[in-house]
Amino acid sequence: xxxRFSILxxxxxxxxxxxxxxxxxxxxxxxxxxxxxxQAVQQQMTDAGISLSTxxxxxxxxxxxxxxxxxxxxxxxxxxxxxDRSQLISGLLRDMAEQVAAGDLAxxxxxxxxxxxxQAPELAGDLSRSFSARKPAQSADEAGDD
Numbered sequence: 560x561x562x563r564f565s566i567l568x569x570x571x572x573x574x575x576x577x578x579x580x581x582x583x584x585x586x587x588x589x590x591x592x593x594x595x596x597x598q599a600v601q602q603q604m605t606d607a608g609i610s611l612s613t614x615x616x617x618x619x620x621x622x623x624x625x626x627x628x629x630x631x632x633x634x635x636x637x638x639x640x641x642x643d644r645s646q647l648i649s650g651l652l653r654d655m656a657e658q659v660a661a662g663d664l665a666x667x668x669x670x671x672x673x674x675x676x677x678q679a680p681e682l683a684g685d686l687s688r689s690f691s692a693r694k695p696a697q698s699a700d701e702a703g704d705d
Contacts, residue, residue, distance in 0.1 A: 581617050582617055585600055585618060590640060594638065596632070596635045600638070668690075
């Protein structure tokens with residue numbers, strides 16, 4: 560089960576519901592395909608051996624949780640994810656920063672770089688150089704003093 564996360568909306572922090580593995584798998588299909596019916600999602604998940612009724616109930620749960628939009632097409636609904644993978648990851652990272660580091664991003668970034676270093680050292684070097692090359696953002700006071 561994925562811990563509670565929230566989506567980043569400018570000026571707002573909306574808590575979203577817990578997600579299980581099956582719900583995440585269904586979201587993966589929708590992120591890859593875009594709009595899809597339950598039957599199309601089930602066909603894409605054939606390796607998982609999930610029945611159509613299970614996919615339908617999972618889609619319905621995600622819709623009730625506010626994570627999917629749906630439109631009636633004939634006798635079936637066509638579903639679409641209301642957040643993309645990047646928004647999900649951003650929400651997870653924001654909640655982790657709040658829960659583990661009292662909102663302080665420095666230890667989050669340091670921990671992330673440590674993780675990347677252990678998994679993909681070449682990517683860690685690229686990220687480190689990219690962070691070092693960025694200039695700190697000007698504060699509002701500095702920007703208005705010209």
